[in-house]
Amino acid sequence: MNREQLAHLLRASTQIAGDPDILVIGSQAILGSFDEDDLPAPATASREVDIAFLNDPGGQKADQVDGAIGELSQFDEQFGYYAQGVEVSTAVLPTGWEDRLITWQSQAMRPSRALFLEPHDLALAKLAAFRDKDRAFVTALLNAKLLATDTIIDRLADLPVSPQTRDRITGFLRPWSS
Numbered sequence: 001m002n003r004e005q006l007a008h009l010l011r012a013s014t015q016i017a018g019d020p021d022i023l024v025i026g027s028q029a030i031l032g033s034f035d036e037d038d039l040p041a042p043a044t045a046s047r048e049v050d051i052a053f054l055n056d057p058g059g060q061k062a063d064q065v066d067g068a069i070g071e072l073s074q075f076d077e078q079f080g081y082y083a084q085g086v087e088v089s090t091a092v093l094p095t096g097w098e099d100r101l102i103t104w105q106s107q108a109m110r111p112s113r114a115l116f117l118e119p120h121d122l123a124l125a126k127l128a129a130f131r132d133k134d135r136a137f138v139t140a141l142l143n144a145k146l147l148a149t150d151t152i153i154d155r156l157a158d159l160p161v162s163p164q165t166r167d168r169i170t171g172f173l174r175p176w177s178s
Helices: 003-017 027-032 060-069 074-079 119-129 132-143 149-156 163-176
Strands: 021-024 048-053 082-085 113-116
Touching: 003 021, 003 027, 003 048, 003 060, 003 074, 003 082, 021 027, 027 048, 027 113, 027 119, 027 132, 048 060, 060 074, 060 082, 074 082, 119 132, 119 149, 119 163, 132 163, 149 163
Parallel strands: 021 113, 048 082
Antiparallel strands: 021 048
């Protein structure tokens, strides 16, 4: 995925849902902070963008996006990438994440007003899920020195997960800890 494709999905999502205020919460939220040329290949390998709307209490806008430009849609077949409409609550995020959102301003995505998870909050959401692809994503960012392990560990205390999950994340981060 690159920023041009991301902007295309954001414009389409705004048009479908009639709402310009979008939150990108999946792995491609990293494109809100870094250009694809500055990222390791595993960080931009996904064909999907997880899109949530800030004002979507019943998830109807997310469902509309998912149905129109989601996986296996005509859009996906034509362009080779897609949006997955999700609710904000899909991601497990540390307290204060809303105050750290990143705004990426681009003429290419207008009229969308997109917000992106801050990279360390994104990494914690991925580590809370702890799937193979999530660990590979975070590993690539850590190895590229695009994340500060100390920041992730500091925010881990504010992540609403079980002590066992917190221990698993701490163990995962140990090789990068100072």
